[in-house]
Amino acid sequence: MPLALLALAISAFGIGTTEFVMMGLLPNVAGDLGTSVPTAGYLVSAYALGVVIGAPLLTALGSRIPRKRMLVLLMGLFTIGNLASALAPTFGLLVAGRVLAGLPHGAFFGVGAVVAARLVTQGRQARAVATMFLGLTVANIVGVPTATLLGQHLGWRATFLVVAGIGLVAMAALTLLIPQLPRERHEGLGQELRALRDRQVLLGLLTAVFGFAGVFAVYSYLASMMTEVTGFSETSVTLVLALFGIGMTLGALVAGPLTDRALRPTLYGSLAALAAVLVLFDFTVHVKWAALATVVVLGAVGFMTTTPLQMLVMNKAQHAPTLASASNHSAFNLANAGGAWLGGVAIAAGWGWTSPTLVGAVLAVIGLAIAVTAGLLDRGGPGASRLVAAGSERMREAERVG
Structure with a gap:
């Protein structure tokens, strides 16, 4: 590298x-x-x-x-x-x-x-x-x-x-x-804005908002869950957060090679795993060693979603990826705010300190549904484009012959 x-x-x-x-x-x-x-x-x-x-x-x-x-x-x-x-x-x-x-x-x-x-x-x-x-x-x-x-x-x-x-x-x-990287001839604000309107880019950003909101629905209240439910002392919270960070690092290391090999399957797999781990956390949070292990896995599968989402919007924006790539981080922060808010609503409603885990699982499933829908819509997209291009070329050739 x-x-x-x-x-x-x-x-x-x-x-x-x-x-x-x-x-x-x-x-x-x-x-x-x-x-x-x-x-x-x-x-x-x-x-x-x-x-x-x-x-x-x-x-x-x-x-x-x-x-x-x-x-x-x-x-x-x-x-x-x-x-x-x-x-x-x-x-x-x-x-x-x-x-x-x-x-x-x-x-x-x-x-x-x-x-x-x-x-x-x-x-x-x-x-x-x-x-x-x-x-x-x-x-x-x-x-x-x-x-x-x-x-x-x-x-x-x-x-x-x-x-x-x-x-x-x-x-x-x-x-x-x-x-110093040379600028591409097509780069410019107009091209960036047009790329941002691409349906696949928008669906990718929407996947980030819902899918990653599942992570922050729990992460925002992780310290309180560990002290109020699991029974850790407040001084142990730093260790818990560090374990989450270790999981994030492992997720980042794994996500890169997997995304290079198969982008959409990596995205689908990470979102499905995130939903499953969040449901599991609702049970393991009551046992200290199981809760700590789940925190590491949660950090890993949660952060595994970031690299395929980043590459997806960059690939679909193709000739003008910068604005789409940056907007992806706006989507992640909307997920941060939205996930934290929904998790707080569940707690305030009296559903208990562990309720954000199930809220997060639902959000992850919604993100997965959007990602799968985008994948299905994308099938035949490039092929259809090639057919249109070939048809146009044949028409131009016919006009020249005529």
Whole structure:
């Protein structure tokens, strides 16, 4: 694999750390800025809002910027956003800092996935994209727990200063390791927007919204489930989250080669496995060792969906994959927000702490149904296109003869 993928993985590590670390720092932020923990929870939503808005907006604005320069600029904005968060004197400015830090998230992964795919030969593209995503999974194993402990002992501002430092390191790595990639003649905002209207691209984004929402319906309440139902202490929650991160890493490692070999079957299999594991979790959550094992498997099958979904929208967008690729991360964050909301609705309705597992299973099944429908609609698509093209060619030939 090219060394340039390391620069993308380092960047993904920083992005993953700042995305998830806030969940562990909410009490510290609330106490320091004189607000409640539920109110401080808006900081999680603020970052997600930045991702949803920034992915299509920044990708569109940067459609004519060379991809290497675009990656460096996006990581620069990420660094500024985290620095602004660290220095924010009020809660309102911290919210603004979190939105700013989230803006480049989707656009970076969108552009980065296209760059990663172009750095390798045909047949290894999914593995290259999965390698970039490894930075995101390692962040959940190392970055988030370490940054949380740092924030708890030195203050939450220190956490965001360190993340800003990671951003600077990532900018240097991108500058030194990413090659200059020539622009394709057909690249441009108009072509990107037309590609985004493709039925298969839209169905792929919809699959991401529902399928990945199944993961976040449970992940958002995993800490509470482990303490309230399984019987773990609050100090053990960091270990549980790290195990989930290990599962994510395993899923990313497996998803790359499988997606290169058979994209749609990998997507179908991962979504079906996700639904099954979520149903199983409703039973294993009551036994400590079984719950921990299921957390690892849940992280693996949940993250296995990301690489085939990313490659699907890039392949279907073909000549203009950047905006579709970035929009996929907007879909993932909509899944984050929607899954967490639906899981919370189930708990608030009195269905119990384990109810998000069944909610998540239903969402995963809906995602699988959309993916299978898209696959059935896609059958004969390329063949039909070839027949139309051949027919048009014969008509032109007949006109020339006539």
